[in-house]
Amino acid sequence: MIKLKPSDKLESLPPYLFTRIHKLKLEAYAKKLDVIDLSIGNPDMPTPRHIVDCLCDTVKHHTRTHGYPQAKGMPKFRVSVAKWMGRRFGVDLDFNSEILALIGSKEGIAHLCMAYLNPGDYVLVCDPAYPAHFNGVVIAGGRVYSMPLLEENDYLPNFSKIPVSIAKKAKIMLLNYPNNPTAAFVKDTSFWKEAIKYCKKYNILLVSDNAYSELTFGDAICNSIFEFSGAKDCAVEFHSFSKTFNMAGWRVGWCCGSKKLLYPLEKFKSFLDYGVPTFIQLAAVVALNSSQQCVREQAQIYERRMIKMVDGLNKVGWKTNKTQGTMYVWTSLPENLKEEGSLSVAERLLKETGVAVSPGVGFGANGEGYVRISLVTHDKRFHDALLRIKKFTKMGNIL
Numbered sequence: 001m002i003k004l005k006p007s008d009k010l011e012s013l014p015p016y017l018f019t020r021i022h023k024l025k026l027e028a029y030a031k032k033l034d035v036i037d038l039s040i041g042n043p044d045m046p047t048p049r050h051i052v053d054c055l056c057d058t059v060k061h062h063t064r065t066h067g068y069p070q071a072k073g074m075p076k077f078r079v080s081v082a083k084w085m086g087r088r089f090g091v092d093l094d095f096n097s098e099i100l101a102l103i104g105s106k107e108g109i110a111h112l113c114m115a116y117l118n119p120g121d122y123v124l125v126c127d128p129a130y131p132a133h134f135n136g137v138v139i140a141g142g143r144v145y146s147m148p149l150l151e152e153n154d155y156l157p158n159f160s161k162i163p164v165s166i167a168k169k170a171k172i173m174l175l176n177y178p179n180n181p182t183a184a185f186v187k188d189t190s191f192w193k194e195a196i197k198y199c200k201k202y203n204i205l206l207v208s209d210n211a212y213s214e215l216t217f218g219d220a221i222c223n224s225i226f227e228f229s230g231a232k233d234c235a236v237e238f239h240s241f242s243k244t245f246n247m248a249g250w251r252v253g254w255c256c257g258s259k260k261l262l263y264p265l266e267k268f269k270s271f272l273d274y275g276v277p278t279f280i281q282l283a284a285v286v287a288l289n290s291s292q293q294c295v296r297e298q299a300q301i302y303e304r305r306m307i308k309m310v311d312g313l314n315k316v317g318w319k320t321n322k323t324q325g326t327m328y329v330w331t332s333l334p335e336n337l338k339e340e341g342s343l344s345v346a347e348r349l350l351k352e353t354g355v356a357v358s359p360g361v362g363f364g365a366n367g368e369g370y371v372r373i374s375l376v377t378h379d380k381r382f383h384d385a386l387l388r389i390k391k392f393t394k395m396g397n398i399l
């Protein structure tokens, strides 16, 4: 057998902590344990019927859609996105030059880093964050500067704490609200204005990852960065069909922004992929152009689950608060388990009770002391999960 080492870039990536949880899950399934999987953000609800019907009909009857797609997105897709952004946020985007189809926003974020970064360039990344935010930077050869998201600051970064020397060297800032994993929501829109001002001052590309824009509760309504003056000069925004329309497996999303800021990503991708399959783009068009009632109803389901989980956790000694969006509950560990650490707690919880959650430390050092619970199982299962968590908490760590 030949001996080959993967690239230094790949080797420099931290171990992916979630693979340990994944392995334990597989072992538990193999033992036929009753697993309640609340670990990954994979929607449990199906894609709405009208979208599935469009896909089936298109694949069956329109064989020209079986060929290579238009990589940047077919005009119909980009026009639908532009109109949806106009209806939803009141923002004006040119379908021709300011929208780019993506094979999911994760792909887009990783490739944007590759399109913009030279080795050693700094990127301002929240800690904790969706892992693709920091891993995408490392794969591209960039350097992560962590902006702590602390509970006492409502999980918002404090831009004034970033050293000026770092700000001057930074090329990208990555923000994501409603936030994964903390479920934080931006209530005071002056945060976005401040972010834009900061990025313009230091010549930084502001990336707003808006994957959860439609998963908000009650009267909380998420903004687009382009609702704020000056954003087109410094920002791009990512959107995803994965959570909004329960289309996580379809792999489709988009990035939008000025032609100048978007073009490097389009150019980079043109060397790598052929874009989103045409039949998926056409089904995505139906998702955008149809009634959005299914999206609202789904958000209400997540809200109901969130209330049940937050109330239940607080009763058994895990401290957490009600949130205004996403599909996650971010909870601190109970006092008697804090010292053990989130990875060990998550592993034992799965092994001993069959409840799978994500260890907070997997999202960054500041995630230690927390776990993330995804609200992705049938409502009835939450009661069962809470009973198991209660028993586990009472037992503590006897080792």
Ligand SMILES: Cc1ncc(COP(=O)(O)O)c(C=O)c1O
Pocket: 041, 103, 104, 105, 106, 107, 130, 176, 180, 209, 211, 239, 240, 241, 242, 248, 252, 253
């Ligand atoms: C913040 C955030 N951005 C992007 C993504 C990836 O979305 P997509 O399925 O469009 O790649 C996720 C998925 O969990 C996410 O949490």
